Amino acid sequence: MSDPLSEIIALLRPRAPSSKLVDAAAPWRARRTEVGLVYYCLLLSGRARLEVDGKPPLDLKEGDFVLIPATQAYTMSSVDPAPLPGLESQRHMRNDGSVRLGHPEGPAGEQLLIGHCSFGSPDAGLLVSLLPDMIVVRGEKRLGDLAGLIRDEARADRPARDMVLEHLLQVLMIEALRSGADTEATPGLLRGLAxxxxxxxxxxxxxxxxxxxxxxxxxxxxxxxxxxxxxxxxxxxxxxxxxxxxxxxxxxxxxxxxxxxxxxxxxxxxxxxxxxxxxxxxxxxxxxxxxxxxxxxxxxxxxxxxxx
CATH class of the missing domain: 1.10.10.60 (Homeodomain-like)
Known part of the structure; x- marks a missing residue:
């Protein structure tokens, strides 16, 4: 029997990821306005709030994974304490490629693995319309392992790097979509298959x-x-x-x-x-x-x- 989800992800051809580790010390808030990219976030520790424009706020806890196939502008922030209105935290880049948000010194209350990628298919808009606009998966270790592999591969300079990344991204998206079938998935192919x-x-x-x-x-x-x-x-x-x-x-x-x-x-x-x-x-x-x-x-x- 046909596997619609695998067919669509393969045709989308996810590629060119940007993946980084983020340490944050509350209170903090980060705002991004890139639209149309694929966004994923794994909360490794602590709690955080995701606010995608046009959607209600989403509170995340350790182990939660979010996948948005085509992002709108969004904000990530601390929960306890919450940032003051209008706060925009400075991003401090480290030599190892990781990012610090909030106060540059002291322990981090939250740690996140955040990634962006794009779709190589000329039909990406049509294919993405068949998917939910947001997937939330609570506490699925396999997704954390896959996200870590993508981060390591994206930072390396190994032979066949782009091919490996494309396949890892395909697996990550399929795993996230099928793991999220019974969670907060919005209308789309995923809910239909479930x-x-x-x-x-x-x-x-x-x-x-x-x-x-x-x-x-x-x-x-x-x-x-x-x-x-x-x-x-x-x-x-x-x-x-x-x-x-x-x-x-x-x-x-x-x-x-x-x-x-x-x-x-x-x-x-x-x-x-x-x-x-x-x-x-x-x-x-x-x-x-x-x-x-x-x-x-x-x-x-x-x-x-x-x-x-």
Whole structure:
């Protein structure tokens, strides 16, 4: 059976991490305004408060892990004592690459491992929309071990470093997503895969994207009536079932066009369109250009030097 989560993470191609150890002495507050990056934080000791713009504050304790696939601006701060309003703590960089927040002397009340990375896929925005916008995992040691490996690898200069980091980041994200399935996950693929009725439907769509699915077919996979299935899917996954299916089909089509694995007619059939013209219309509506033009543009882009 298809594994939708692994497929999506592999297509996202996480890369270029920045990972650092942070010691903090309360009271402290750090504000970051980079948006669109993948953010993760493991609280190694103490307590801290995470405030992502537009979301309620989240209190973290030792062993808690947070993954945000596409960050908004956010603030991290101490809990006890809380910082005064408007405080912005100075960051003191150390020779070993770690960071000190708050008073530069004395013991640290909190220690955090914080990382950022980006997604290499041109379809990152579409793929991230299928994931929860925040995952919180409480006290899972495996995530701490993985985050530590990523930090060590990012700071080293070993052969095949980038390849190792990409695979470690994939494992970290999969582990965080599946560990967080029963926690505070927001609507998205993760909650759908954790739902006993919707899991089989999502796996069926990913296993056979070329099948001519209807809402009635998908409802039968879930063992629900059409109306009950539609309502449940929309509430748990965060979008109507046919929108999810079309998003996935177009994502697969773009990947195949970029890698030139098949002809346009073959791609149309593989992703569930009855004719090349129907595929071209659907693709153009979603992507803004016909498949043939997209393939030519992607081929040109691949020949250009890439930023490292």
């Amino acid at each position: 739902d006993d009725r919707l899991s089989s439907t999502l796996r069926a769509m990913h296993a056979a994207p070329g099948h001519l699915w209807s809402v009635a077919d998908l409802a039968r996979e879930a063992g629900l009536s059409r109306s009950a299935f539609f309502t449940r899917f929309n509430r748990i996954v965060g979008m109507p079932p046919m929108d999810y299916l079309q998003n996935w089909r177009i994502t697969l089509a773009k990947h195949m066009l970029r890698t030139r694995q098949n002809s346009i007619a073959e791609i149309a059939e593989k992703v569930g369109y009855g004719s090349t013209s129907a595929f071209s219309v659907a693709f153009s509506r979603r992507v803004g250009q016909p498949p043939a033009h997209y393939a030519r543009t992607a081929a040109t882009a691949m020949q250009m030097p890439q930023d490292v």
